[in-house]
Amino acid sequence: MKEQDVDALCLFPSADMYYLTGFWTDPLERPLLCILSRLGEPLFIVPKLYEEQVRKTSWIKNVRVWTEGSKMTTQLKESLEDYRLLDADIAIPDRLWLRHYRLLLEVAPKARFKFTSELLGRMRMIKSQQEIELMMKAANLTEEALEAVIPECREGMKEFELAARLEYEMRSKGAEGTAFETIIASGPNSSLPHYSSGDRKIIYDDLVTIDVGARFGRYCSDFTRTVAIGKPNSKMKQIHSIVLKAQKEALNAVRPNVTAEAIDIVAKRIIKEEGYGEYFLHRTGHGVGLDIHELPYISEGNQIKLEPGMTFSIEPGIYLPGEFGVRIEDVVVVTEDGCRPLTKYPADLDVI
């Protein structure tokens, strides 16, 4: 905080809050916040119904409670006053909802609020051994689900049925849920990078893109394979081999001190050389951790240098509108001399 010239950090429910306090809940319309200040003890201000849970899961023992119907703004103002924060420099995260930002502005109109997209994002970017172990576990749960379910894929199965099976495999082995809405994109749906799943029935000769991730210990996994049901035609095989080559080369390029952009350039170049540059619609990857998308982004213009302990996806894809799409994705952790994928599932075209 000193480095960033702020007196306090004010967090609402988010990965940032969990990272620093140990307490997790989804974003809430009710104000629930924690204040980490250079001028006093850390503090939670929470609605009554979260009190016991905050006390049980967070190391912060200073918990003030407001009850439904009480004037929580008054209490928040008093707390900020106690901490001499009414006219302080307070850092706030950039995924904060406007409604909560307005609450802060109302309570402390003289405070100077600074956005912390970088402050906490950069702290969270380098994972500890313990964090990497949780991410490995999340990745293993995802991989095992795919191993169990891919042989079950068959003509006539609906996309959401396949999603249900995958999610059950992950969940029943201990995942807290999915890290994002599972994507089962079959046939022409696979040309939509962010399609989720629907009631389309898989037919013979479809390509099916399966993009799925478990959440374990609150950490995310993110894993994509494109498989062929029946007999893939030569164009499907060709596109798959181009994407696979781009993914392998990008993986090989990852090492400390290389820029994030350089990895993106490797994948983009290969796909462009093969004539499909305009069909690679997105960046090559994104950081993965407590959030499914976080720093560092493996994208054009991102000059950040890779460091050991960073974890991100490498996921080139080619999307041919109305025809089909192929994407291959693994999450890697940067090591001293390269990188290690968290998953071992083969990336060759699985034909079922």
Added chain:
Amino acid sequence: MKEQDVDALCLFPSADMYYLTGFWTDPLERPLLCILSRLGEPLFIVPKLYEEQVRKTSWIKNVRVWTEGSKMTTQLKESLEDYRLLDADIAIPDRLWLRHYRLLLEVAPKARFKFTSELLGRMRMIKSQQEIELMMKAANLTEEALEAVIPECREGMKEFELAARLEYEMRSKGAEGTAFETIIASGPNSSLPHYSSGDRKIIYDDLVTIDVGARFGRYCSDFTRTVAIGKPNSKMKQIHSIVLKAQKEALNAVRPNVTAEAIDIVAKRIIKEEGYGEYFLHRTGHGVGLDIHELPYISEGNQIKLEPGMTFSIEPGIYLPGEFGVRIEDVVVVTEDGCRPLTKYPADLDVI
């Protein structure tokens, strides 16, 4: 918009965006927005990888695309200029992330931004027949899952295994996923209203609170029953019957022109009269629709009058720290002369 004295409405991915445009995606760090203006055609500004999906799912055909690495701020500014919005009154929703708000401020420093918590929230509060049908379907999927899984509950089962079974039942019958993180709170965990689920094994004589909801057609369900494994003691039975009475009376009190607060008062009064007022930790309910928590809130101080077509939960609870908790919840739709619960599952204490 005229009524609210704004020239345009600017939306980022959210239930609001889906409600007005038909396009759904989870909130994104990439800027993806739509502008509904009184001064011109509606417009989407989207990253390249969402283009096909927006065109397929939204009625808005005016889609401008930005590519990774391009200066999207320049394009956004040009679009706002084309629509004469650079110094207009623009409404923005109150769950907007600060990072996107900052983007708007940067691009249009002269525009006057107004918060729309009420504008869209109030529109969405009254459901159409079509919306109610989707909510019924989501509720039925949830109810059927409970019917299938409750008989399977047994000593030794872990909380997350029960969650996995429920979620599989919902998902494999067509739910898009869960409306929120499934709560399976057994034994002392049931005294935490927002506990999710863990690896605690259910033991004989536990109460287990099951709070689960499917999402169907993007609409949420929200449904809670507390069941007894083995032989509930007399205190458990007593607390359950108090909560059940509070829920029934609150349900009976729902009708048009009654205030939201009045319903809360009914439930609170019954629990207070029985001596457990301080253990009912939350409001009696919340609106349910495209968001799992939305208007109207059934809470102290909320003077809004109920109207036919409103949908919300009625979910009183008593939470005894370190002992156990009981919550009973159904979502109801307000009718001309009362209300109709979306679920029919009996609320008496199920003993398994």
